[in-house]
Amino acid sequence: MYLISELASLVGLSRTTLLYYEKLNLISGKRLENGYRAYSERDLQQVRLVQQLQSGGLTLAECKSCLESKLDRSVLKFRYEELEQDIERKQKSLALLSSLLGENSSKSWHQTLAEVAPDAHIDWLKVQGFDEKQALRIKWLSKDMNEHDKYMQDFMSVFEALESWGPNSEADTSRAYELLSTNPEKILEVGCGKGNSTMLLAKLSSAEIVATDNEQNALDKVEEKIKQNNLSERVSTKCISMTELDFGLEKFDVIWAEASAYVMGIENALKKWKSLLKDDGTLVFSDLVWLIDDPSQEAIDHWKSDYPDLQSVDTRRSQIEKAGYELQHTFTVSEQAWRSYYEPLEQRLKEVASKMVGSQAVMDIHKEVDLYKSSLGEFGYQFFIAKKL
Ligand SMILES: C[S@@+](CC[C@H](N)C(=O)[O-])C[C@H]1O[C@@H](n2cnc3c(N)ncnc32)[C@H](O)[C@@H]1O
Known part of the structure; x- marks a missing residue:
C-alpha cells in the first residue's frame, strides 16, 4: 500500500x-x-x-x-491525426535546425520562406552575414546556404565565358525599343550583363545610357565595348544592386531591364523603380511567363523550385496596372533569342563537363537547358512595355 x-x-x-x-x-x-x-x-x-x-x-x-471501453474510435482517429501533424511539424523543425547547423540542405526551407515572406527572408539572410548580392542569389539560385559558395563559383565558371546571360536578340530588343511612344533622352539599364542590349540601345537611340549590374566582371566587358564604339560621352556603367538604385527622383525616361527584374521580384521592381522614372516615363522589362494554361508537370515542378513567382501574362498585366502603370505593349520573345542563349550554354556545358564532374550547379543548368529544349512554348520570355501613370 x-x-x-x-x-x-x-x-x-x-x-x-x-x-x-x-x-x-x-x-x-x-x-x-x-x-x-x-x-x-x-x-x-x-x-x-x-x-x-x-x-x-x-x-x-x-x-x-x-x-471503460467507451471511447469512440473517431476520437482516437482524431488524436492520431493530430499527433501525426505534430510529428510532421517537429520533423520540419528538426530539419531546419540541422540545416542551420550545416548538417543537411536548407533548400526547401528557403523556398518556402521565399514564397511566404520574401522581404523578411532577405533581411534574415543579411543578418546571417550574407551581403545583399549573396542573399538575392541564395533566394533565386542555389537556395542552399551550405552549398552556396561552391554552387556560385561553379555557376559563374559556366556563365563567365558566355556572351549572352539571358534569352535576348537584336530583333526582340529593337522591337521593344520601337514600341516606345517617345524618343528617350535618358535610359537606365538594370542587370545589363555583358551589355548586348546596352550597345544596341546606344545604336538605336541618341540617349544618355547608364548601364548597371552588380557583377563588375560583366561591367568591365561593357566598358571595353563602350570604348571600342566611342560611346564614352553618353554611355556609362555603374556597379550597383538593382535594389539600391540611388539616382534620385524622376531622372530617367526609360528603365530597361531584360531578364533581370525577377532577381528582386517583379512586383518589388515595379514598386521600387517607379520613382526613378520621369512623369511619363516607361519601364521596359522582360520576364519568364507561362504561355499556356496547362503546362506539363515537369515544367511546373522545375519552375516551382527555380522561379516560384512564374506567372501568366494576365497576372503580370494586373500587377503592372495595380502598381500604377499602363501596359502599352507586350510580346513574346522569339525562339531565336532562346536559341542564341541556350545553344552556346549547351556548348559550354560540354567544354566544362570533364572538369566539373558532380557539380550541382552544372547539373541544374543541364536540367534547365533540357527543359528549354523539351518544353519551350509552355513558358517563355515576355517583353512588357509599361508607362508610368
Ligand atoms: C539573366 S542575366 C540577364 C543579363 C542581360 N540583361 C541579358 O538579357 O542578357 C541577369 C543579370 O542580372 C544581374 N544581377 C543579378 N542580381 C543583381 C542585382 N542584385 N543587382 C543588379 N544586377 C543583378 C546579373 O549579374 C546578370 O547580369
Whole structure:
C-alpha cells in the first residue's frame, strides 16, 4: 500500500492531481484507521496506464472512457491525426535546425520562406552575414546556404565565358525599343550583363545610357565595348544592386531591364523603380511567363523550385496596372533569342563537363537547358512595355 505522498513521488504527479484522479474514479484510495488514504499496487498501475494514454494525446476524460471501453474510435482517429501533424511539424523543425547547423540542405526551407515572406527572408539572410548580392542569389539560385559558395563559383565558371546571360536578340530588343511612344533622352539599364542590349540601345537611340549590374566582371566587358564604339560621352556603367538604385527622383525616361527584374521580384521592381522614372516615363522589362494554361508537370515542378513567382501574362498585366502603370505593349520573345542563349550554354556545358564532374550547379543548368529544349512554348520570355501613370 502507498500513502498519497508516496504514490505522488512514484508517478511524478502532485497530490492535488491524484485527488482529482480519485474524483474521476480513476483510482480509489482506502481510508486507514489513522485517517490517511492508502493506494494499492493496482492504483499505481492505473495511474501509469493513464499516463501512457495521455502521452498519446488523450485528455483525462478520454483516458477514462478508454479505460471503460467507451471511447469512440473517431476520437482516437482524431488524436492520431493530430499527433501525426505534430510529428510532421517537429520533423520540419528538426530539419531546419540541422540545416542551420550545416548538417543537411536548407533548400526547401528557403523556398518556402521565399514564397511566404520574401522581404523578411532577405533581411534574415543579411543578418546571417550574407551581403545583399549573396542573399538575392541564395533566394533565386542555389537556395542552399551550405552549398552556396561552391554552387556560385561553379555557376559563374559556366556563365563567365558566355556572351549572352539571358534569352535576348537584336530583333526582340529593337522591337521593344520601337514600341516606345517617345524618343528617350535618358535610359537606365538594370542587370545589363555583358551589355548586348546596352550597345544596341546606344545604336538605336541618341540617349544618355547608364548601364548597371552588380557583377563588375560583366561591367568591365561593357566598358571595353563602350570604348571600342566611342560611346564614352553618353554611355556609362555603374556597379550597383538593382535594389539600391540611388539616382534620385524622376531622372530617367526609360528603365530597361531584360531578364533581370525577377532577381528582386517583379512586383518589388515595379514598386521600387517607379520613382526613378520621369512623369511619363516607361519601364521596359522582360520576364519568364507561362504561355499556356496547362503546362506539363515537369515544367511546373522545375519552375516551382527555380522561379516560384512564374506567372501568366494576365497576372503580370494586373500587377503592372495595380502598381500604377499602363501596359502599352507586350510580346513574346522569339525562339531565336532562346536559341542564341541556350545553344552556346549547351556548348559550354560540354567544354566544362570533364572538369566539373558532380557539380550541382552544372547539373541544374543541364536540367534547365533540357527543359528549354523539351518544353519551350509552355513558358517563355515576355517583353512588357509599361508607362508610368
Ligand atoms: C539573366 S542575366 C540577364 C543579363 C542581360 N540583361 C541579358 O538579357 O542578357 C541577369 C543579370 O542580372 C544581374 N544581377 C543579378 N542580381 C543583381 C542585382 N542584385 N543587382 C543588379 N544586377 C543583378 C546579373 O549579374 C546578370 O547580369
